[in-house]
Amino acid sequence: MEKEITIYDIAKGLGVSPTTVSRALNNHPAVKEKTKKKIFDAASELGYQSNIFAANLRSKRSNNIGVIVPSLKSNFQASVLAGMEKVASEAGFNLVISQSLESSEKEIANTKSMFNSRVDGLLISLASGAENLEHFAPFYKRGIPVIFYDRIANTDISTGVSIDNIQSAQIATNHLIEQGCKRIVHVLGSTEVSVYSERLKGYKYALIDKNIPFEDNLVIILSDINEEAGEEIVSQILKMNPLPDGLFVSNDACAASCLNHLKMNGIRVPQDMALVGFNNEIISRLVEPKITTINYPGYEMGEVAMKNLINHLEEPDTTTLQNTNKITLRSELIIRESSLKKPKT
Amino acid sequence: MEKEITIYDIAKGLGVSPTTVSRALNNHPAVKEKTKKKIFDAASELGYQSNIFAANLRSKRSNNIGVIVPSLKSNFQASVLAGMEKVASEAGFNLVISQSLESSEKEIANTKSMFNSRVDGLLISLASGAENLEHFAPFYKRGIPVIFYDRIANTDISTGVSIDNIQSAQIATNHLIEQGCKRIVHVLGSTEVSVYSERLKGYKYALIDKNIPFEDNLVIILSDINEEAGEEIVSQILKMNPLPDGLFVSNDACAASCLNHLKMNGIRVPQDMALVGFNNEIISRLVEPKITTINYPGYEMGEVAMKNLINHLEEPDTTTLQNTNKITLRSELIIRESSLKKPKT
DNA sequence: ATTAAAAATACAACCGATTTCATAAAAAAG
DNA sequence: CTTTTTTATGAAATCGGTTGTATTTTTAAT
Structure with missing residues (x-):
């Protein structure tokens, strides 16, 4: 068990403060280029790896987006996920995926699990028999965006992406x-x-x-x-x-x-x-x-749903999502x- | 923005210490049943939600398992993922999934991303042209288990699940x-x-x-x-x-x-x-x-790979994984x- | 050369749970 | 009724970045 390299180690080695190291590594504009370079070099030299747990704790964001599918064993869902993954990965988000297996109870359990693991947003295609949508209340209460896709909910509060x-x-x-x-x-x-x-x-x-x-x-x-x-x-x-x-x-x-x-x-x-x-x-x-x-259009549905979610995460001031009730994709x-x-x- | 309820709030409200609250919520045996009950009640009353970021930081585990697939748009991979998800979900782990799209560079990027997000273990089906496997070195160095499935690596260090x-x-x-x-x-x-x-x-x-x-x-x-x-x-x-x-x-x-x-x-x-x-x-x-x-047997392959990974995580003392080089499933x-x-x- | 403004860096508190070690309370033993 | 053992609880340090505010350094302006 080697001890982990922290920003404190880098700071000490370079005679600067941890603050500067943190800012440099995050490319903060208030750090001189020369200092940044010095810090980056030292970081890679020491084999530094950012501790994402600490960062998450402070920033209150996980960079994870949850997806709940009725079943992974589905051509359609696989296409959707492929579209979602592409968009998420390009934007620097990870995808946490679980399946409800068409069971309402499992959907509730999955939703709770996603909430507890603090995903930044949730995409879900509802299980059959999910008439009660109370399990999403914690998300709304905390302002965590939830987007339904394909099998959407017919409530006013939710945003959905589907075909006609x-x-x-x-x-x-x-x-x-x-x-x-x-x-x-x-x-x-x-x-x-x-x-x-x-x-x-x-x-x-x-x-x-x-x-x-x-x-x-x-x-x-x-x-x-x-x-x-x-x-x-x-x-x-x-x-x-x-x-x-x-x-x-x-x-x-x-x-x-x-x-x-x-x-x-x-x-x-x-x-x-x-x-x-x-x-x-x-x-x-x-x-x-x-x-x-x-x-x-499964792949496109995944892309659209994910893009909307991420847009909302990156510009929470725009009220796009709240006001968008339904996005309908072309089918033929x-x-x-x-x-x-x-x-x- | 409502402020978050912490174990400190619970502790203060009940006149006990945060330590006891933490222990109670984790069902630690050294807490009296009566106290536990009191704490559980207060927790649910206040709508307490454990902050997993803090827990992760301290315990150094994410409870996430990474899976890198060549492509999500594949019947076979979908089956495998379904099997993995079932086992992982039952064991209380989340699945973080990304696709390499048959690109070696993207596989390397995904591997890094999984490493940085501190997955507890990694399951991967290699992209084509991935002859160089150095990108897994950080995992081995840190003792994070990596299991290859289906498209496995032919090195000595790795464990693989596949058919003949x-x-x-x-x-x-x-x-x-x-x-x-x-x-x-x-x-x-x-x-x-x-x-x-x-x-x-x-x-x-x-x-x-x-x-x-x-x-x-x-x-x-x-x-x-x-x-x-x-x-x-x-x-x-x-x-x-x-x-x-x-x-x-x-x-x-x-x-x-x-x-x-x-x-x-x-x-x-x-x-x-x-x-x-x-x-x-x-x-x-x-x-x-x-x-x-x-x-x-895609579904079974997913189950077996995930079971092995989780067994290893839960009993790291057993040297099963290190000594298992290859698991071959029946095909017909x-x-x-x-x-x-x-x-x- | 002196002062004002801007840029770069540092200090210290903080995020919230976990855990070691110490201590108090309760139970058992003498 | 002590003393010993067991059980239950608490104090405080820790995990490692992040961030508001303060301070120092540098540059620009007068």
């Missing part, structure tokens, strides 16, 4: 209707999650617009829409009479799995059933037929073979 | 040979990355075992093997004369993309060309034909249609 899920789902559903679909099944996750409940709305709006009656039993809600769910979904669809002619799945991996099981049951896509997914994941481009989907329908009953116009 | 890439590739190649393939193309990433250079070895060993001559031009090395690379790879393959009859791609997403382009060019899989991927990603199960692949070939030229035996 209602519109996206409406466009997707509308596209299926235009392709001649009359009975469209919509598969989604728990409506406790904002993105799903909004997409359901969009689906309904599209139907209403075209005077197609909304049928409850055409909506399949599962707690987890993923690869495994495909079999169950298709078996449910096959029991419907008459058979639906359109399928809008809120997630590409699940859509691809449905496609697979539909094919296994002799149902042709798009001829018998047109299919639209969501997210524009790689899988949507590599299955056969390629899946029509909504392009969902990407039409591929899986939905084309009619020739492309 | 040589053997896996050998089994995969051998499987293709047994299916009757005579000319097998191997697609891999930069051989500067341990996993790829090892798989290339395995590929060669399998050929040698079966007395098939190794041909340099059957090996396609790309800096990034991903979806986009498929087109280029297939075009290169089509130029080969005679046409190969087997294809072993070191990554499922890329394999799926190759499959796509092969089909577009009228090449039947597996009849004309048998295909094996790597990673057992979801995509390998949903394309047609389903892709034979190596199951790669999963045979699906894409490689079955012969009927399954």
Whole structure:
């Protein structure tokens, strides 16, 4: 155990005060260039490493930004995190990441843990069933910025970054209707999650617009829409009479799995059933037929959310964040073979 | 700005010393139960929050574990991180994550940043081209454990968690040979990355075992093997004369993309060309034909790496880590249609 | 040359919990 | 009812930068 080199050691060695050393190392303008140089040289000579704990204690900032994701095992979340990491790292912030695993209790625990470890800001995509948002109160009370992304909260106080899920789902559903679909099944996750409940709305709006009656039993809600769910979904669809002619799945991996099981049951896509997914994941481009989907800008979402958070941290006087309630990113329908009953116009 | 509640406030309010408060809050046995209760009650009454900066300063530990990944935008890495997060979170550690983006310089910068932010341990999957490992010296010097995972370092000092890439590739190649393939193309990433250079070895060993001559031009090395690379790879393959009859791609997403382009060019899989991927990603199960692949236990790798790190942190006296050079996880070939030229035996 | 203004450096308090060592209180032993 | 042992609490130093204020040094102005 070698003893740690401190600014006091440097100061003593150079016959200056610790104050000057501290200021020099932080590039404070009130220190002469010559002195700075001397101090920098001595510091690197001695192998000095700043003790960030002491600095944090005094400055009351950790330079850490917390991110809570529903699950790390998600293409979309991985993209978001990549965008966040890039921006944070460029601005000199570290990312502290934890996952709620769709459990409200774990989300609360994670939030507390982030608060106790004194992150400078928090980015969070809500777990399903997180209707009570009291666990963020400590952050607001202390003025620590919290930004929701993707699965945002519908309260007035919060700032959120997301896409227009209602519109996206409406466009997707509308596209299926235009392709001649009359009975469209919509598969989604728990409506406790904002993105799903909004997409359901969009689906309904599209139907209403075209005077197609909304049928409850055409909506399949599962707690987890993923690869495994495909079999169950298709078996449910096959029991419907008459058979639906359109399928809008809120997630590409699940859509691809449905496609697979539909094919296994002799149902042709798009001829018998047109299919639209969501997210524009790689899988949507590599299955056969390629899946029509909504392009969902995960990486950009991460960048935007992080940029906003950091802007706010660096200029706390601007009231941007408080006044910004919602940032909506552009999303778009990407039409591929899986939905084309009619020739492309 | 409300002033922060400290243990001094609690102490003053109760007429005890800060020492006792500190001990009580840490559940020290030398404090009477009655006193503890009194202190806990006062603490929650006042809304006390421990100042972790001060605690860190004194205890010289951050309770943070750093993870450096080549890229967050990766199914595999996401799985690994999920495993790590679960174990870390259960043990009360936070995860600080950054990505090197396959750049050696950024890896060095990230490593420094992790060191300066005083993580208690470091987990890292090396960026390609990271032959020089001096940037980890400060960690070793200070006794901060570093564990490599997946893309490990081949030095004596380091501990690594990975699969047996040589053997896996050998089994995969051998499987293709047994299916009757005579000319097998191997697609891999930069051989500067341990996993790829090892798989290339395995590929060669399998050929040698079966007395098939190794041909340099059957090996396609790309800096990034991903979806986009498929087109280029297939075009290169089509130029080969005679046409190969087997294809072993070191990554499922890329394999799926190759499959796509092969089909577009009228090449039947597996009849004309048998295909094996790597990673057992979801995509390998949903394309047609389903892709034979190596199951790669990402989540478990994350768990194992993190467990080992934490064990070491909690029992630094045991010399487990120093003496453990390498932990190898089980991997296996999963045979699906894409490689079955012969009927399954 | 003298004074005013500006620039550079130093002093000392502070951030808030932890911990060693000493001391007081309570319990056990004689 | 002492004396010894055990248990519980406290005083004060410490971790290592940061920062408001004071002081010294340097430069500019008169």
